Amino acid sequence: MCYKLLQGDFVLMILWVEVVLVMCLRVGLMSRHLPPTEPGTGMAIAVKRNDQKSRQGHSEWLNEIKYLRRLRHPNIVKLIGYSSENNHLILVYEFIGKGSLASHLYGSPSKCETLSWTIRKKVALDVAKVLAFLHSDEVHVIYRDVKTSNILLDSNYNAKLGDFGLVRNGPEGHESYVSTTLIKGAERDESHVSTSRNGTLGYVSPEYLNTGRLTKKNDVYGFGVVLRELMSGRHVLDTNRPKRKYHLVNWAKPLLIDRKRISKVMDARIKGQYSERETGRIAHLAIQCLSVEPKLRPTMDEVVRSLEHLQDYKTHRR
Template sequence: MIHRHCNLGVGEISVPPRILGKDKEIAVILHTSPVKILEMAHESPSRPEGNTSGYSMVNRDIDVLRATPAYSDVEIFAYEEMKFATKNFRPDLILGEGGFGVVYKGFIDQNVRPGFKPMQVAIKELNREGFQGDREWLAEVNYLGQLSHPNLVKLIGYCCEDEHRMLVYEYMASGTLEKHLFRRVGSSLSWAKRMKIALDAAKGLAFLHGAETPIIYRDLKSSNILLDTDFNAKLSDFGLAKEGPMGDQTHVSTRVMGTYGYAAPEYVMTGHLTARSDVYGFGVVLLEILIGRRVMDKNRPSREHNLVEWARPLLSHNKKILKILDPRIEGQYSTKTAMKVANLTYQCLSQNPKGRPLMSQVVQMLEGFQCTKDTDSGTVLHGEVDDLILSPNTSHSTQ
């Protein structure tokens, strides 16, 4: 059965039949907010039907990881150690939960693992019946086990015992960008902190795109950007990451997966994935940072439900953009710099993938936008980067 028109509760998205095999269907997962879109195929790793070669390969890889650490600095933990670290998965230690499972705050020391350096950790226990199955668990272990960068969350280890699938990360004490932007916890993020967070996330993406084998993150959103005590930002959750096109390839054709509102329109409509699909998602996050609103918000007037559809046309109008910027950061930025950031956001959100900058270019621009003095103090001194701002008609090299 094919659902060609899916009602997502926050708007509608049409998926043309050409990207769906006759034996596939689109399953729409309503997951708090925003909404998850997941294309389910018969080769689902948790419930194999028909051709099970992919499923068998996943099982084989998991069997290997049970016995031998995949990477030298990644630990294998026993389920009992995970229970001890989370005080038997105590409810008050839950940091977050969703369709993927539950994330607990944990503590690992010599009582858990003799000789282990004491540290706070975040332990993600994947829901075996949820959206993230063995394939996504493997993706996290493989990508974060190999990759090391200041703006990617560090994988400490994993548990793969019986049916249990757990991932152990460094603990990011300040939580998610989403929490600070939308849940009104403590004082609001200053302009300087917002620009630093945006730069950190851009550096993480640029690192992935510039790897020897390019990696497309595929699920950039404010809830996947974690913050430490100093508000340094790191990308987390690599379950949907995928190797990008190589050589003469222009794109990778893949199942449509991600989060509604953040996914690039050409990817949703065709299943064609490129590094510029991530650039679009970054543009959505940058828009949320600027305006202080969720990408999808049904509590707003109907024309403002979809943040991108409502705000993007305003980004090219200087007077209009100043009126819709987050009022909590009023007076913390120069008008000139705000316009430049709005222009960058506009380009990242281009409907034409070739009209979007590369993440390496985004990093250059954001580095120029950084304040030379923290605007929390009230002093606003911004770098000048006129030569780095791309006009709407600027063409970019392909990636």
């Protein structure tokens, strides 16, 4: 067995019994996605397993190790260790207790509490900050897969970005781009296979989808989609809705342009928690992020500044 720990101070042992992974941490045993048997005796973890026989699975496994070993940010899920054994590629992460943002927006009310407007604004700011970090000159990478199922919430509702399998080094300058084979060839197939089930096509910017040109503005577009999901509580693509309401971005656009109609987009579960002026500013930011022309989209640093202003908006909105 080959395994590697990225953090010391505990012993990690991986044992396979059919498909059950057991972790031994100092005291007691713990199965995947479960906390230690005794509080304070270890750490909770989450385990992701990829198929080594799949070119896509192996590539994404290597990519996550490559980036998560060197990236440190409070809004990035920590990679604790990794292993390769018997055609199984293992990644061990810190356990993020409240699950994905998607589960809170779309999950069963009996299992996931409705996120308040205040928490939704905080989540948006957290995600904006980590994307700004990734886009910074020091880090200079493009995340490529911004979506609600890749945003995890801890016990204090701090948002953390996970799944770095599709991350790429960024091009030099805002006008440069990474030329990929998204439309023709293997990379398009790889991206589609790994993410289409989660509706990622709804998050991809038009220029990336049509030309394969990848810039940081692709992440900005995906963030704009997440903003609309936070506002509306609706899936980006929803086959259960009438055809004209199927695509969230297209359906919401004319409503968000008119401040008096924004309420028709807002999630009914958080009615009364926001002001018309406040949602107007968020709507305007989302429209900017979703501009068809990449040059008209803000940078993530600009998005952070806009959202920081809105965090305590209620205290000075009048």
